[in-house]
Every structure is written in C-alpha cells, then in structure tokens.
Amino acid sequence: MSQSQAEVELLDRNDPLGPKREAFRIPEGLIYLDGNSLGVLPRAVPARLERVIQQEWGTDLIRSWNLHGWMELPLKVGAKIARLIGAQPDEVVAADSTSINVFKTLLAALRLRPERRVIVSDIDNFPTDLYIAQGVNALLNGKYELRWVHKEGLEAAIDDSVAVVMLTEVDYRSGYRYDMRRITELTHQHGALSLWDLAHSAGAFPVDLNDCGVDFAVGCGYKYLNGGPGAPAFVFVARRHQAAAFPFLSGWMGHQAPFAFLPEYVAAEDIRRLTVGTPSVLGMSALDTALEVFDQVDMAVLREKSLRLTDLFIEQMEPLCSAYGFQLMTPRAHERRGSQVAYAHPEGYAIMQALIASGVIGDFRAPNILRFGFTPLYLRYAEVLEAVRRLEDVMRNQKWQEPRFQVREKVT
Numbered sequence: 563m564s565q566s567q568a569e570v571e572l573l574d575r576n577d578p579l580g581p582k583r584e585a586f587r588i589p590e591g592l593i594y595l596d597g598n599s600l601g602v603l604p605r606a607v608p609a610r611l612e613r614v615i616q617q618e619w620g621t622d623l624i625r626s627w628n629l630h631g632w633m634e635l636p637l638k639v640g641a642k643i644a645r646l647i648g649a650q651p652d653e654v655v656a657a658d659s660t661s662i663n664v665f666k667t668l669l670a671a672l673r674l675r676p677e678r679r680v681i682v683s684d685i686d687n688f689p690t691d692l693y694i695a696q697g698v699n700a701l702l703n704g705k706y707e708l709r710w711v712h713k714e715g716l717e718a719a720i721d722d723s724v725a726v727v728m729l730t731e732v733d734y735r736s737g738y739r740y741d742m743r744r745i746t747e748l749t750h751q752h753g754a755l756s757l758w759d760l761a762h763s764a765g766a767f768p769v770d771l772n773d774c775g776v777d778f779a780v781g782c783g784y785k786y787l788n789g790g791p792g793a794p795a796f797v798f799v800a801r802r803h804q805a806a807a808f809p810f811l812s813g814w815m816g817h818q819a820p821f822a823f824l825p826e827y828v829a830a831e832d833i834r835r836l837t838v839g840t841p842s843v844l845g846m847s848a849l850d851t852a853l854e855v856f857d858q859v860d861m862a863v864l865r866e867k868s869l870r871l872t873d874l875f876i877e878q879m880e881p882l883c884s885a886y887g888f889q890l891m892t893p894r895a896h897e898r899r900g901s902q903v904a905y906a907h908p909e910g911y912a913i914m915q916a917l918i919a920s921g922v923i924g925d926f927r928a929p930n931i932l933r934f935g936f937t938p939l940y941l942r943y944a945e946v947l948e949a950v951r952r953l954e955d956v957m958r959n960q961k962w963q964e965p966r967f968q969v970r971e972k973v974t
C-alpha cells in the first residue's frame with residue numbers, strides 16, 4: 563500500500579536516527595542519494611581539519627607525531643571501523659586506498675595457500691578488484707587461473723583448486739548483497755580463503771566479519787563512513803592470520819621497529835604490518851572525526867531504517883516502472899539487498915542528469931543503470947517521496963530529452 567505524505571512525516575518524527583541528520587552539512591533543498599559514492603560532510607570535520615592544519619601542522623610541526631597522536635591514527639581509526647564491521651579493534655587498520663589494500667590482502671592470502679592456483683571472483687565485481695587481481699597474477703608470472711563467474715555460477719566455481727574467493731559483499735551496480743556467511747563457509751569447506759570488499763557495506767549496515775569467519779577484508783572510507791574524497795581505506799586481517807600474513811608492500815611503517823632504521827625488514831607482529839608508508843594525516847583526521855557520528859548508533863537500528871527507506875523507494879517507484887519502463891535491478895528480499903536501489907532504463911544517463919538538475923543527486927553506471935544510495939544517518943523518509951515525485955516530473959514532462967542532458971561528458 564502506498565504511503566502518504568502524512569505517514570512518512572510521522573515516520574520521520576518517530577525516527578530514532580532523525581537527530582543524526584544535524585551532524586551533517588546537507589545543502590539546503592538537495593536530496594542526496596549518492597552517499598554510496600561520496601558521503602556528505604560531517605559538521606565536525608572542518609573544525610578538526612582547521613585544528614590539525616593551524617595548531618598541529620602550523621605550530622607544533624614535527625612534534626605532532628607524538629604530541630597529537632599522528633602516529634597512532636591508523637590504528638585508532640581502524641579500531642573505530644572495527645566496531646561497525648564485527649571485528650576486534652586490533653584486526654583493522656586504516657591505510658592507503660581500497661585498491662592497494664586488495665593488492666596487499668590478495669597477495670598475503672595467496673601465500674597462505676601456496677599449492678593452489680585459482681582465484682575466484684564475480685565478473686560484475688567492481689573493476690578495480692578484478693584489475694588488481696590481474697596485476698597480482700602478472701607479478702606472479704601468470705600462474706593463476708582467474709575464474710570470473712556470474713553470481714548464479716559462483717558456488718559451483720568454488721572447488722578444492724581455489725586459493726582465494728574474492729568478492730564485494732554488495733554489488734556496486736545492482737545493490738545485490740551476497741550471503742557472506744554461506745559463501746565464506748563454502749570457501750572454507752574447500753580449503754580456500756575469503757577476501758571481502760566492504761566498500762558498499764561498512765557503515766551501511768552491520769557486518770559480522772568474525773561471526774562469519776572471514777579471513778581478509780578491505781573497504782572505503784569515503785562512502786558510508788563519510789571520510790571525504792579520497793579518504794583512507796581500511797584493511798581487516800583476522801587475528802589467526804596476522805602473524806603469517808606476509809606484507810609484500812613491506813614499507814617502514816609496517817616494520818616491527820620503524821624508528822630503529824634497520825636495513826632488514828621484519829614485519830610488525832600485529833595488524834600494523836599491513837601499513838606501508840607515512841599515513842595521510844589530514845585524511846586520517848577527517849575520517850577519525852567523521853566516524854564519531856557512529857558513536858552510540860545501534861547498527862541494527864540503522865539497518866532497519868535502511869530497509870524501510872529502500873522499501874519505500876521501491877514501492878513509490880512501482881507506478882513509474884509501469885508508466886516509463888524502469889526495471890528494478892535490486893533484489894526485493896531484504897537479506898539480499900544492501901543500502902542502494904538500482905533501475906535499468908535505456909535513457910538512464912539523460913534521466914539521471916535531468917534528475918540531478920532538479921535537485922536529486924543519484925548516479926548513473928554504464929551501460930544503463932540509475933543508482934540511488936540511501937544513507938540512514940541523514941536521509942528522511944519524506945525525501946524519498948519527494949525524490950520520486952521529482953523523477954516523475956522529469957519523466958512526465960520529458961525533461962530528460964533536453965539536449966544538455968544527452969551529452970555524455972560526466973564521469974559520475
């Protein structure tokens with residue numbers, strides 16, 4: 563049954579996460595459905611960066627590594643992320659980009675299965691994960707079979723020849739969510755290791771890495787964690803693997819004693835071995851403060867709101883699907899869905915540009931996908947209704963046919 567304006571306003575009034583919206587700077591009148599690509603600015607971040615720049619960098623200079631805990635930031639930020647993804651604080655470190663962390667963890671995992679020669683992934687995985695695996699394979703003289711399969715064929719592709727099953731939990735295009743527990747169990751039954759990319763999971767819903775027995779994981783800091791453009795990413799290594807996970811990017815920050823300046827590399831015993839060089843202090847500081855928004859947030863409550871938002875959007879879109887040919891790409895089953903909803907439409911690019919011009923930001927993914935991300939920390943139910951109303955206006959008045967929306971020059 564379709565929800566009325568009054569009903570959604572009631573939902574907003576009773577929303578336990580409603581007050582969290584104040585923690586973000588959301589441009590007036592803008593409906594932002596792209597937090598799955600770049601999260602909005604948490605209000606506390608500019609003041610933190612101002613302090614880091616003026617006081618810590620500007621005045622205290624080199625002393626700040628100790629005085630202001632710069633050196634500890636990667637572990638401190640990692641521990642904050644750990645709570646959101648079902649890990650122990652000492653199993654996560656913030657570092658580098660997601661792509662680089664895929665490189666590090668994939669190599670480490672392959673070395674733990676030296677006799678195996680197959681890497682399994684989803685052919686629709688975010689390309690960087692597949693590209694990095696190709697680079698890793700080239701580095702290792704092409705000795706691996708890269709078994710890229712469609713989702714329906716994934717389970718059959720996991721056999722006793724597999725070294726690593728490398729997947730993104732939530733498909734960046736369709737929003738399909740893998741059953742992490744089931745796939746990880748199956749992976750282990752065949753003696754292989756799991757590597758999960760949590761780019762579209764961390765901060766979007768509760769993740770239970772340890773409960774699912776996951777071996778390695780990586781993820782982004784700038785999407786649902788709101789760390790800002792190019793924010794540091796994170797890497798998870800289960801405690802049981804830490805001592806044996808060889809850090810092939812063996813930089814000085816991952817050394818057991820970086821300031822002993824010894825010529826021989828000895829990896830740190832803990833998760834620090836997954837770090838490489840000097841941390842990006844500005845980026846780490848922004849992410850550190852951004853993560854405070856999650857303080858006291860019950861991730862189960864967050865998930866409940868995420869599902870209600872996406873359910874509401876899907877429901878409101880039904881008449882547009884029949885009238886204008888949008889095709890839902892996201893699973894309706896709650897357990898198979900992340901926090902985004904995607905539709906296919908042959909004119910998807912122009913429609914998205916026209917919608918953005920109307921003040922609703924989503925994004926387009928080739929070849930024909932309109933993608934809408936729902937961040938429960940700052941979105942209102944009433945905005946979902948309004949977004950669909952504006953999309954209906956774009957379609958009914960054929961606004962997308964304007965020539966300026968047809969030119970394919972934008973990348974996001």
Ligand SMILES: Cc1ncc(COP(=O)(O)O)c(C=O)c1O
Pocket residue numbers: 659660661662688690691730734759761762782795
């Ligand atoms: C699943 C996934 N992995 C990785 C990335 C990006 O990695 P990086 O931050 O290294 O660009 C993205 C998005 O850009 C993504 O959606």
Ligand SMILES: Nc1c(O)cccc1C(=O)C[C@H](N)C(=O)O
Pocket residue numbers: 598599600734761973974
């Ligand atoms: N990381 C991005 C960037 O540097 C530029 C533009 C977009 C992005 C993204 O995050 C894309 C995103 N991972 C996606 O799911 O499509």
